[in-house]
Amino acid sequence: MPITAGIDVGTGAIKIAVFDVQGDRETCLAKRVDRLRQRDPLKTAELMYDEVLTSAGLKRADIAYCATTGEGEALEFHTGHFYSMTTHARGAIYLRPESRVALDTGALHGRAIRMDDRGKVLNYKMTSQCASGSGQFLENIARYLGIAQDEIGSLSKQADNPEKVSGICAVLAETDVINMVSRGITAPNILKGIHESMADRLAKLLKTIGGLDGAIQMTGGLALDAGLVEAMKEAMVREKVNVPIETHPDAIFAGAIGAALWGAFRHDKLTRMAEAA
Amino acid sequence: MLDKPKPTTADIVKKCEDLFTDLSFAAAREWKEEKPGRIVVGFLPYYAPRELVHAAGGLPLGIFGGGDQLEVIHGDAYYQSYICRIPRSTIELGVTGRLDFVDGMMFPSICDVIRNLSGMWKIMFPTKGSRYIDLPHNFVDDLGGEFYRSELKETCDWLSGMTGRPITDDAIRASIAVFNENRRLIREIYQLRSDQPWNVPSSELYVLLRAGMVIPVEDHNRILREYLDSVREQTRPMKDNSRVVICGMFCEQPPLNLIKSIELSGCYIVDDDFILVTRWENSDVRLEGDPLANLASAYLHDSKSTPPKYEPDEAKKGLYLVDSVRKNRAEGVIFAMTSFCDPGLLERPILQSVLKKHGIPQIAFKYAENSGQMQPIREQAGTFADSIKLWSGA
Numbered sequence: 138m139p140i141t142a143g144i145d146v147g148t149g150a151i152k153i154a155v156f157d158v159q160g161d162r163e164t165c166l167a168k169r170v171d172r173l174r175q176r177d178p179l180k181t182a183e184l185m186y187d188e189v190l191t192s193a194g195l196k197r198a199d200i201a202y203c204a205t206t207g208e209g210e211a212l213e214f215h216t217g218h219f220y221s222m223t224t225h226a227r228g229a230i231y232l233r234p235e236s237r238v239a240l241d242t243g244a245l246h247g248r249a250i251r252m253d254d255r256g257k258v259l260n261y262k263m264t265s266q267c268a269s270g271s272g273q274f275l276e277n278i279a280r281y282l283g284i285a286q287d288e289i290g291s292l293s294k295q296a297d298n299p300e301k302v303s304g305i306c307a308v309l310a311e312t313d314v315i316n317m318v319s320r321g322i323t324a325p326n327i328l329k330g331i332h333e334s335m336a337d338r339l340a341k342l343l344k345t346i347g348g349l350d351g352a353i354q355m356t357g358g359l360a361l362d363a364g365l366v367e368a369m370k371e372a373m374v375r376e377k378v379n380v381p382i383e384t385h386p387d388a389i390f391a392g393a394i395g396a397a398l399w400g401a402f403r404h405d406k407l408t409r410m411a412e413a414a
Numbered sequence: 415m416l417d418k419p420k421p422t423t424a425d426i427v428k429k430c431e432d433l434f435t436d437l438s439f440a441a442a443r444e445w446k447e448e449k450p451g452r453i454v455v456g457f458l459p460y461y462a463p464r465e466l467v468h469a470a471g472g473l474p475l476g477i478f479g480g481g482d483q484l485e486v487i488h489g490d491a492y493y494q495s496y497i498c499r500i501p502r503s504t505i506e507l508g509v510t511g512r513l514d515f516v517d518g519m520m521f522p523s524i525c526d527v528i529r530n531l532s533g534m535w536k537i538m539f540p541t542k543g544s545r546y547i548d549l550p551h552n553f554v555d556d557l558g559g560e561f562y563r564s565e566l567k568e569t570c571d572w573l574s575g576m577t578g579r580p581i582t583d584d585a586i587r588a589s590i591a592v593f594n595e596n597r598r599l600i601r602e603i604y605q606l607r608s609d610q611p612w613n614v615p616s617s618e619l620y621v622l623l624r625a626g627m628v629i630p631v632e633d634h635n636r637i638l639r640e641y642l643d644s645v646r647e648q649t650r651p652m653k654d655n656s657r658v659v660i661c662g663m664f665c666e667q668p669p670l671n672l673i674k675s676i677e678l679s680g681c682y683i684v685d686d687d688f689i690l691v692t693r694w695e696n697s698d699v700r701l702e703g704d705p706l707a708n709l710a711s712a713y714l715h716d717s718k719s720t721p722p723k724y725e726p727d728e729a730k731k732g733l734y735l736v737d738s739v740r741k742n743r744a745e746g747v748i749f750a751m752t753s754f755c756d757p758g759l760l761e762r763p764i765l766q767s768v769l770k771k772h773g774i775p776q777i778a779f780k781y782a783e784n785s786g787q788m789q790p791i792r793e794q795a796g797t798f799a800d801s802i803k804l805w806s807g808a
Contacts, residue, residue: 217803218653222797
């Protein structure tokens with residue numbers, strides 16, 4: 138069985154994972170995440186890919202299948218491309234085998250994906266094009282409030298009287314936040330209010346895909362935001378959905394992990410097809 | 415003397431893209447101005463007897479709508495909201511003077527909307543020629559064949575009326591020969607794409623075909639040869655993409671970004687119904703004997719199957735798609751049809767049921783020539799490609 142790589146080119150960050158797959162044993166050899174920070178995504182991804190391989194003592198030629206996901210289809214050297222919900226579903230199963238729903242919360246969209254135990258997508262729904270409820274929006278708010286991104290979660294958990302913001306429109310939500318700042322609302326209460334608003338939207342998204350079962354595995358960058366995870370758990374109670382919300386330290390790698398594992402699956406399938414021909 | 419450098423694939427593709435996106439039709443205007451007495455005859459998708467215009471010494475000019483760059487202002491006033499976009503943008507091209515150099519227009523019998531457009535054209539542009547090309551729905555030689563031969567003869571007379579010269583049988587034979595060559599070259603490119611889709615992207619093939627609609631066929635043949643030479647010399651990386659057949663783009667044209675989006679989402683298009691007029695006949699049209707009878711016979715017995723074309727044998731309906739899937743080793747079919755397209759959308763359920771019976775995966779979506787939002791299409795085509803790669807077959 139092969140060594141495969143998954144490259145997830147996201148809107149805000151690039152994630153890479155390299156796996157050695159031997160039958161049912163899936164071993165992560167290397168992984169790395171790097172924020173884009175105005176850099177060219179494709180050049181950055183290629184540079185990161187070579188660095189990750191070097192860190193694992195590998196060369197490009199050692200990779201049997203290099204799978205891209207997200208916006209990575211334009212990378213010249215990839216073997217195949219998988220759509221984000223396909224990879225997040227598989228990544229969620231890897232991170233938590235009992236999960237049957239992946240809630241992908243990234244810089245640009247939120248996606249609720251229902252899958253079976255193999256990671257096969259059964260249904261999905263995505264948030265609209267509005268930026269409200271996305272990681273990018275949260276980053277902008279953090280910038281207005283003058284706080285670092287990694288402080289968002291812990292500050293949100295300190296809230297004692299959260300102020301809800303518009304759950305519909307990022308422009309209105311940003312106006313709400315400016316008004317809150319001028320009214321002297323504390324940063325924790327503003328952040329918690331935003332998290333609650335985002336969680337309400339995501340919880341409704343989850344309900345629309347139906348058949349919620351097993352566990353809901355949060356994936357993508359916002360799965361590491363403790364404030365949002367807590368708000369999601371509270372929203373699920375409000376929505377009377379009795380399925381646990383889970384996160385994982387490697388949740389941000391779910392797309393890249395899924396791509397690498399589907400790459401191994403596909404490599405195996407192609408090998409069998411070639412042998413049968 | 416230094417040899418002229420060979421054009422690269424990128425040069426050829428850029429030139430073709432410039433040609434087909436030019437809604438002033440500068441290349442066709444220049445051609446007409448080069449020699450007094452030349453005529454330019456427009457035609458709409460999906461089929462027109464271009465050989466006859468060529469034999470009359472004219473330039474057949476494909477009028478394939480306004481694409482995604484033309485703002486339709488006047489055209490909307492002529493059609494209800496439930497009508498597709500190509501007749502609106504064609505009217506827009508006419509009323510804005512972009513087709514003022516075109517001497518006549520041919521409208522194939524593809525649907526009621528285009529048939530009505532031919533009548534509207536007569537009223538709107540009374541000094542220009544307008545001809546409705548009534549294609550046969552009967553495929554028996556002495557009925558449909560005779561009918562179509564007489565249609566072709568009347569078309570010759572219509573063209574002669576514009577030039578003041580009769581069209582000889584020899585001239586038609588010579589034109590058939592040059593279009594046979596055009597179709598041979600296009601078949602060669604299609605075969606190459608089917609064999610090596612990574613080396614012949616469909617977005618390139620599409621612009622090559624579109625360019626052929628606005629320039630003389632002899633020039634198009636040269637461009638096709640240059641493309642074949644150039645593309646055979648290069649090797650592009652092969653991807654693990656799903657091989658798909660596209661069905662439904664036979665009339666109103668897809669935005670180029672739509673084809674690119676399907677490819678970017680992980681699909682190799684290995685057969686399609688782009689610009690069918692360029693390869694309507696499956697093999698060379700015979701040169702011996704009555705040329706009009708030969709064109710009629712090729713239409714009846716050796717032409718492409720497509721949703722708008724009548725299939726008299728119900729048992730054979732849709733089997734051409736199954737054949738295409740098998741011949742091109744495709745793994746699925748994408749029905750990409752124009753919104754409000756009667757011939758496409760009414761036929762689609764029948765074709766889908768045939769594919770279902772043969773276990774061929776499929777998806778369907780609609781577009782318009784000015785569709786700008788590709789994300790939903792990428793999403794649909796991408797997940798389709800994933801499902802084929804991961805879950806179909808072995």
